[in-house]
Amino acid sequence: MLGRRVHIVGGGPVGLVLANLLGSYGVRVTVTERRSEAELSAHPQAHFLSSRTLEIFSSLGIADAVYRAIEPVACWKDFVYARGVDDLDPIARYDHIASSVYPLSPIAPPTDHLEATAPTLDSCDHSHHGIHDTLVGPDASFLSSGSLQIAHPVHFPSSALMPMLLERLRSPDVAKFVDLRLGSEVASIDDAVQSVGASALGDDVVVVAADGAHSTLADEAGSVLVSPDPRFPAGKALQSLINVHFFIPPHAVELAHPAMLYFVYNPEFVGVLVAHSLARGEWVAQIPFFPEWQDLSALSTTRAVTDAVLAAFPAARASGRLTRAHIDVRSAAPWSMRVGVAGNYAPMPGLALAGDAAHQFPPAGGFGLNTGIADASNLAWRLARWASAEADCTQLAPSLASYTAERRSAAQAAANQSMANYERVLAVTSAVGLSPGAASMAQSAATALPLPGLLKNVIFDSSVRAAKYAALSSISPSRAAAVRNLQAPAVASG
Known part of the structure; x- marks a missing residue:
């Protein structure tokens, strides 16, 4: 290894997954997180982990612990x-x-495409590729009925995940590469460089902004989120x-x-x-x-x-x-x-965005955390290669440009699906008889009255309460049937 290192600003799930991956690669990494360890594990936020996330956790050796802990x-x-x-x-x-x-589903895992590759695999020289025997060799059990192991999504709160990620980060093989700084803050990009003793961004340090939806570093770099739907600007709260x-x-x-x-x-x-x-x-x-x-x-x-x-x-x-x-x-x-995706995941040379600093979605479908963890997986090998002796600094920029291209398209797809899910939730609200526009109507009514602000607030509150009582005191069978006829929302899988 050269004297290159990675400074991850933000020690949430995305930052800690990235640190674990980099530590496994033998990359020197610093993680700076303003919250204490107790605060990191206090409040459950994201709670649905996709199959792709569990594949990444399997590579870290924590998937089995997650499976054992779920209800x-x-x-x-x-x-x-x-x-x-x-x-x-x-x-x-x-x-x-x-x-x-x-495995939790009644539908059998698809294996036809794997069986179809058997003749091609058999025709090749596999002396250096043990996966051939695993797939279709004489003793292979991979394709046998019921033996195909597919990582499956789980319902597991992020507050319970954090101790697992921290424990692995502190394991002897990983800890020797990791400097974990909990209860510390980074004020700026320059601070992120200087606080780890580096000389220049992109030269001997890459900074990863994994500091959430209100990322200080992304803001400093001029990163702007763009909404996939012009009806819902990225800067406006849904x-x-x-x-x-x-x-x-x-x-x-x-x-x-x-x-x-x-x-x-x-x-x-x-x-x-x-x-x-x-x-x-x-x-x-x-x-x-x-x-x-x-x-x-x-x-x-x-x-x-x-x-x-x-x-x-x-x-x-x-x-x-x-x-x-x-x-x-x-x-x-x-x-x-909010909903939005950054236009560039590397808005400055040597600075990369990951997780909520790069994209924000409505929670419907569980796409936020899972997309962020996939960011970490995609970014980790790139940074490990940059940190290795076989790469020079000129390879960093095109690698991060490729990271942007790959992960931004995934985030845009997630944004579109999460917005479709959000609109289904609004459709259910309408179906039970409560118009999503009821609050806007109450706001318009209160605004039109020539009254002091406090009284307008009281009128708004009363109007919203009256709308809920009128619509929801009795939900008719026809309204219930309308809800049942709506399509169920999609959840994160890959």
Whole structure:
């Protein structure tokens, strides 16, 4: 190795996967992350890991640990649309893995294309390629019935993933190449270069901005996200939400159908709940709010979010099995849903973008984290080659240009699919009788009145509440049928 190194700014899942891959290649790497280790593992964010992500985890040796830790597929294979999480007669239910191909699915893995390659493989000299015997050799079991191993997607919270990535990063074979700096910040690109003792960006250090949707380094480099849909500009929030992480007693709620996602529509609660662990009673609620018209500080108090969560479990609340005292709120934080893809993943020589710094999607489908981890996999071997003695500095720019071309096209496809999924969610909202434009109508009505701002906010709030009561007090059979007829959203697979 030469004295070249990589500085990854951002120690979320994407940054830690990249660090693990580079450490495995023997590349000297520094990871700088502003959060502490406890903070990294405190709040579940992304939770659906695709088959491609599990293939990458298999190469790191952590896939089996993930598979051992997940709950039974029956707990998370469904999406449920209901009047409450504990609605015993939900509006609709979709099995999101029924048509997928992996061991948890009833569909057999496709092997015809592999069998068709056997004559070609047999005609070649395979003295240096042991994979031939693995595939079609005399003792091969790869093509035998039931033996084909395909990595399969799982429902697994990022908060549980982080300790696994950190543990591997600290293993003796990897740790000798890695300088992990938790609780530290990088103020600028120059700081990222100088803080690791390097002389020049792209000469003896490559900086990877994996510092999230509000990337300081991407902003400094002039990176701009471009939306794939002109109706939804990249700089404008599609929706603002309060993300509430909470625990409830596991047996306090009777569920007709265990599920991964619950889309709840009732007069007091409209939002999505993620069941991270039914066994532990760990949940996240995504509650929409309107920052221009509603007071975030009032909406995000422990009392306010506890009441909101309680309204998502109307049967348990009515029976007294679930009360405010049962709900353990761990955190409540706002975030904004956006869509966009960076025009260039290497906006400066020696600087690469990965993860949310390069692309942002609505969460529908689980494309964000998985696309970011695929970024890390694509980038790792390029940086390892640059860091090796066989490459000169002039090869870095074309390699990063290729990285942009390959990963940007994947991100654009993910953006398009996640937007299609998001529009399906809006279609469900319309089907149950609540117009997605109700908030805009309330905003227009409040704006038109010659009243002080505080009174306008009260009128907006009252108008939205009235619209929910009018639409959702009773969801008719015809509306429920309309929801059931909508196509289920697609999820990340590759």
